Amino acid sequence: PAFGLFLFTIARDPLRIIILIAGAFFWLVSLLLSSLIWFIAVKASDPRDERLQKGLLIFGVMFSVLLQEAFRFLYYKLLRKAIEGLVALSEDGCSPISIQQMAYVAGVGFGLMSGAFSMINLLADALGPGTVGIHGDSQLYFLTSAFMTMVLIFLHTFWGILFFHGCEHRRWWEIAAVVVMHLTVSGSSFCNPLYVGSLVPSYMLMAAAAAWAYLLSGGSAQNLRRFLLCK
Numbered sequence: 001p002a003f004g005l006f007l008f009t010i011a012r013d014p015l016r017i018i019i020l021i022a023g024a025f026f027w028l029v030s031l032l033l034s035s036l037i038w039f040i041a042v043k044a045s046d047p048r049d050e051r052l053q054k055g056l057l058i059f060g061v062m063f064s065v066l067l068q069e070a071f072r073f074l075y076y077k078l079l080r081k082a083i084e085g086l087v088a089l090s091e092d093g094c095s096p097i098s099i100q101q102m103a104y105v106a107g108v109g110f111g112l113m114s115g116a117f118s119m120i121n122l123l124a125d126a127l128g129p130g131t132v133g134i135h136g137d138s139q140l141y142f143l144t145s146a147f148m149t150m151v152l153i154f155l156h157t158f159w160g161i162l163f164f165h166g167c168e169h170r171r172w173w174e175i176a177a178v179v180v181m182h183l184t185v186s187g188s189s190f191c192n193p194l195y196v197g198s199l200v201p202s203y204m205l206m207a208a209a210a211a212w213a214y215l216l217s218g219g220s221a222q223n224l225r226r227f228l229l230c231k
Helices: 001-007 014-043 048-090 100-126 141-168 172-191 196-216 221-228
Strands: none
Touching: 001 100, 014 048, 014 100, 048 100, 048 141, 048 172, 100 141, 141 172, 141 196, 141 221, 172 196
């Protein structure tokens, strides 16, 4: 599905490809910074203190989420400046791409990079040593991880639309809602290996975020009905 989004909505437009790559780069920088801070915290702590290590893991996840959203805001500010430059250079005084389209492409960029790193971690685990489920653990690890990766890609796409809309119209509660949803989805991963506790809430939030982003983008029930009926 993520490849389909890229192929049918982004790949044919060079400007959208540039925005997508830049968005992926911003997400990557946020991950590197949060990983560095978590690594320093772990090295500076007592590795024998399991409670402290678990607390540092929770801190690392939450801090990473907040840093990702901070970089999403920085990317919005950068794209806002880019639109002003494109308008100044254009002959008709119009930007070749709208802020809504930028929000979508930037969200896809965040999501694709997030999904790519998730898949790399899965493939690294798949190389072994050991066999998944050999000690009685769930054998659905790879399957559920793939579904979780997919939902995160879509969520980042919808979050990008919601976040940019909140910044554009100064609706800070929309930005706060994105941050809360991101924290909730990331925090639900601590329910694993009880995968129902992470997958079900994540997909419910994805459905809610998709409907919200659709309405903010100008969609309506009538348009959706026409699309489903191919009219």
